[in-house]
Amino acid sequence: MKTNTLNGWPRPATQRSVVGILMAATAVGSMGLAAGGLAGALLATEMTGSEAAAGLPIGLLVAGSAVSAIAISALSLRTSRQAGLVTGYAIGIAGAVCVIAAAAAHSFVAVLAGSALLGAANIAVFLARYAAAAASRPAARARNLGAVLFGAAVGAVTGPLLLGPSERLAAALGLPRYTGLYLVAVLAFSVAACLCALIRSSGGRETIRRLPASSWRSATRTRPVGAALATLAVTNLVMVAIMAIAPVHMSGHGHDLDTVGLVVAAHVFCMFAPAPVAGMLTDRFGPARVAVAGGVLLVAAGGVSAAGDPHSAIAITAALVLLGTGWSAGVVAGSMLLVASTPGRERMWTEGLGEAAMGAAAAAGAPAAGAIAAAGGFAALSVAGACTAVLIVAIPMIMERRPARRRRQSDPREVPVRVHCPQAPPRAGTPAAPLHDVPA
Template sequence: MTAPIVEGMTTTIIASAAPRPPTTRTRLALLATATAVGSIGLAAGGLAGPLLAVELTGDPATAGLPIGVHVAGSAVGAVLVSRVSARDGRPAGLALGYLLGAAGAVIVVAAAAWAGLGLLLLGSAVFGVGNASVFLARYAAAATGGPATRGRALGIVLFAVAAGAVAGPNLLAAGGTLASAVGLPHLTGLYLISIGSFLTAAALLGALTRASERPAARPAVRRAAVAGTGVPVRAVVLLAVTNLVMVGVMAVAPVHLVAHGHGPALVGGIVSVHALCMFVPSILSGPLLDRVGPAVVTTAAALLLAASGVVAAAGSDDGVALLVSVSLLGLGWNAGVLAGSALLTAGVPPQDRLRAEGRGEVAMGLAAGGGAPVAGLVVASGGFVALGIGAAIVVLVVAVPVAVTLMERFGEPSQG
């Protein structure tokens, strides 16, 4: 009898010594913290990149080049991160994206030190992969939360992005001081900060990677049955249109404000309020999504985005009216991204979600890449009034029908 007793005790000791997988709350906390830290690095691509290009070349026309390749790198990065996530798990894929983003920042710093525009563009493209990880983290949160609390989990991680939206741009001066202290050009400071933030985010996700199981092998799935639901297509369309309208308007709004005599303080304040409206409401809109369902939130997004365009057209020269417009725009973007992300997760079988999520992120990136230049052409030909009316029309023609079809499909708040 002694041997079985000893064997049983040994098995118990080994089992108790094995690392326990993290709880849902722990996983969500680590994801949110990594996203908050990683999002601080986003300001470098959107703020310092254009300034650095102009400083290197002396030509203002090059300001848009780093953003263009950054968006392209983010789109390609979304596919890469999704594929690695499907093979090695979501934390591993997201961590790889952050590591590549940090490598891109290093390349940009080298480009600034050696005055090379080509190297700057290469670094900006690789840096964009970190951007992909920041925004793909919301899908990892949705998978962690499960159907009943999917909206809440999405909201928590999207709310975490507010940390970077608020803190990142305000670190420009501090980053410049850091760069000057180590003998580098002033504008590389935000990239130095982004290196630290991306590496820290990757380390936090590394804790999840070590504790997570590898994904199970993908079973055979009848593609026709998956595609027949129509929900994934509607979700991608909703995500793309939401980003198209937001990026298009905000790409030219600051320039329009300055051209009409508004000072930097007002312009900066309006942009900051818009950024806060994009992310901060997630802590409330996420749980609301769980309660009322994706169809209602999609309808709210369409109405908010359309109202933003109407207000912009009606008060295109008034700073207060534009403040209201971009606030509605941020709230509409928040609702549209939450609803679209939840629909994409709920409307695709688990074994196909990562691929679908990557396509959704690519669609958002392409919309962003096309929205800015198209908005510039619209404003050049018809003014900001035409842009506001055009944005409202796009929403009414595309997003509202999506909301109507979802209302017909989803009779209950549950997202599946």
């Protein structure tokens, strides 16, 4: 059967193959994210002797993610999504190696530099969900987007569970104990990059023209896109702020590393495992309502975290499970709102901007989380996170005033392609679909 390509990804003949590869790459690549999200906070506290520094590595990671989101989106436009994902993982490998060397040399500044480079791999993991949506017909986008996020649950849960074993591996190699997860990251990102490279054989290359600046600027000014960006930013801000300090908070109250790893694994599992369900709910009830449900879960997580016994692993686990589930709902709803609100040829720009918004919000919140926790304790941080999550309830009011959909204008510099669809062949005189995506 002849393979048709759209947005650089084959469809519909090899759609399941592409989504399966993306799921596998995301599952393996997400194992490396535990290095920056968990080991980074512990390594910073050990090197500086202050909890106030715990949020700095993850803060630099999300700042690097914000910059990488725009850069990788631009690279994907010029080449292909596959090239963008592979490049992101390659930069992440360099970042993990930098952190390992810096920790061995007792250079905290270099540790922060390596953490920033890890942001590129972080973006590669999360941009894969948009790649899956771009490889799908409109009716299957939410399901496939959620499927790729679900794939991340496998590696994301395994990563924190390797905290104890990787510590022993690092000690056996004569390295600082918290660099073990960075060794795991080097291997995980390498395998993920190789998997993404396999997609080249599944379909042809695309021909892409650079979009004018006015094109993507106009796309970001619409109310639905603004609501989507706000949902993604606030959701990630609350989750990152609390999780930047949670491992240190648990360690300070007598929980051993194996317990910390298990609790964090439960949280991360709930970030990704409910994604397919969130996708189906988004299709059924709309992204605005699912975003509000995610906000309610985040508020509940902050309340349970603030009121729970810090010595009880069960109480902390309950709070972090709610936090992860709320994040899943918010990210799926915000992502689908972004995809549905943007014309196909402008989607890569808004996808990158969405990841940049998430990274920028978290970059500002993670260091602030360390300062709040140092001044008022983990309970004060949890209350602040719950109050911030309340902002998400404004999404329905924004969407109720949604303006009329803009008429899509063709770009003479864009090369269109026709997509073969046996179920609904195009009628005579029907214009070809835009290059970058099938219209929603």
